[in-house]
Amino acid sequence: MTRHPEHSARQVAPPSTRCNCAALRETARYVTQLYDQHLAAAGLRSTQFSILARLKELGPTTINSLAHALVMDRTTLGRNILPLQRRRLIVVKRGESDARRKELHLTAAGRARLEAGFDGWAKAQAQFEGTLGKERASQLRDLLRVVVGTDFRAERDARA
16 A cells, blocks of 8 residues: 555644644534523624623723734624624724724613623523533633633744
């Protein structure tokens, strides 16, 4: 049996059970479905709820700053805020200190929608923690914050 160079061990994808990225993405989709189910009564999806919550926390901010805070690509965030703008849950205004700066602002309707979503969020949170356990859920959040705080680019550049 001849071995084809295009089928070397290096080029064969690892089993999905060994791929960190696949495991994280599958888990994120699974957990997102849980939160989306509970947030539906408030007319929000989990991504929209997260955007509104972070914008409330930060106050008026630029799309770049919000994307950074959400660990999200700017263009992806841009697509995700469009429905929120159409529903007048957020607005874009000129910056007070710099008119060239465009800031995202949470509207009164956005605050009300966010408040309406807290009940669904709390139910999803309770279901998640009830299944996983509060301590393990807390440990998971801590571990995920460590991952987000890791600068993989710096590590890659250091090896080059």
